[in-house]
Amino acid sequence: MINNIFKFFVITLVLFSCGNNTNVKKRSGEMKKENSLQNETSPYLERNVEMIKENNLRNETSPYLLQHVENPVYWNPWNKKYLKQAERENKLVIISIGYASCHWCHVMERESFQDSTVAELMNDKFISIKVDREERPDIDQVYMNAVQLITGGSGGWPLNVVTLADGRPIWGGTYFSKEQWTSALKQISKLYDSEPEKFISYADKVQQGINSINVVKSEINSFENIDLIKYSESLLQDIDEEFGGFRGAPKFMMPNNLEFLLRYSFQENKEDIKNKILKTLDMMAYGGIFDHIEGGFSRYSTDERWHVPHFEKMLYDNGQLMSLYSA
Numbered sequence: 001m002i003n004n005i006f007k008f009f010v011i012t013l014v015l016f017s018c019g020n021n022t023n024v025k026k027r028s029g030e031m032k033k034e035n036s037l038q039n040e041t042s043p044y045l046e047r048n049v050e051m052i053k054e055n056n057l058r059n060e061t062s063p064y065l066l067q068h069v070e071n072p073v074y075w076n077p078w079n080k081k082y083l084k085q086a087e088r089e090n091k092l093v094i095i096s097i098g099y100a101s102c103h104w105c106h107v108m109e110r111e112s113f114q115d116s117t118v119a120e121l122m123n124d125k126f127i128s129i130k131v132d133r134e135e136r137p138d139i140d141q142v143y144m145n146a147v148q149l150i151t152g153g154s155g156g157w158p159l160n161v162v163t164l165a166d167g168r169p170i171w172g173g174t175y176f177s178k179e180q181w182t183s184a185l186k187q188i189s190k191l192y193d194s195e196p197e198k199f200i201s202y203a204d205k206v207q208q209g210i211n212s213i214n215v216v217k218s219e220i221n222s223f224e225n226i227d228l229i230k231y232s233e234s235l236l237q238d239i240d241e242e243f244g245g246f247r248g249a250p251k252f253m254m255p256n257n258l259e260f261l262l263r264y265s266f267q268e269n270k271e272d273i274k275n276k277i278l279k280t281l282d283m284m285a286y287g288g289i290f291d292h293i294e295g296g297f298s299r300y301s302t303d304e305r306w307h308v309p310h311f312e313k314m315l316y317d318n319g320q321l322m323s324l325y326s327a
Helices: 003-040 043-053 080-088 102-114 116-125 135-152 178-194 198-215 225-236 255-267 271-286 315-324
Strands: 092-098 126-132 161-162 167-175
Touching: 003 225, 080 126, 080 255, 080 271, 092 178, 102 116, 102 178, 116 126, 116 178, 135 161, 135 167, 135 315, 167 178, 167 198, 178 198, 225 255, 225 271, 255 271, 255 315, 271 315
Parallel strands: 092 126
Antiparallel strands: 092 161, 161 167
């Protein structure tokens, strides 16, 4: 009797446990399903989706682009996929070009690109692209030509251009105050929404102008020695005998011209010309234009003595000067 009661108790316990396991498994599946649904609408996942439209410069190597990583503007590096994104979203493109040591680039960043209201306008109405002109001089040259055509004047940096989704420019300039920048973007966006065909027509005209600039017509079939001598003599007339370099202030280094005259002095065996160029190199190296702590040359001297530098260093200048000093 006792054995029968014990067996009944064991069987009941097993059946109860199996039922509980089934319920647990069923409840576990429901919980997983609930968690899955919750995750689909969670703020965390929504944040991940939003990250697609964030500042995308964090993985870049350019010092200039990295300076804009913390901007609230959704900056993108130069890549055709962002032009395609603009096409999909039917948006215009802002292409902003500068370089790490550009003073007015940093001024505009501080006034406009770090401002949340300006960023909201740019993020809502445009696809924004940042370009380092020292990293991509080819892109810089195209849009510099465009701005010079559009404004009828000279260019500079920062260089800010609004383009169609295919990259063709329709408006541009250099530095803009916060008020000028926001006013221009609002007007352009409003007009594009109402009359996009006007921008398309204007982009065609600008493109034709850029194409005509790129056509180089040469009237000289060949260079002769007499032409090089004349050019060399004309450069030598501007040499600063006392401080080196070329006369005037601000004083630029002009490494191409210096290297040309140095080669000319060796070719024509002109010791006096060679000494003038070597003196220039010494004066620049020992002057304030050279960074004696971290190395490299500033872009130019504000005075004729190479004493007070303009504090920005250009990669193209320093690359050419490295070649010149090692010649």
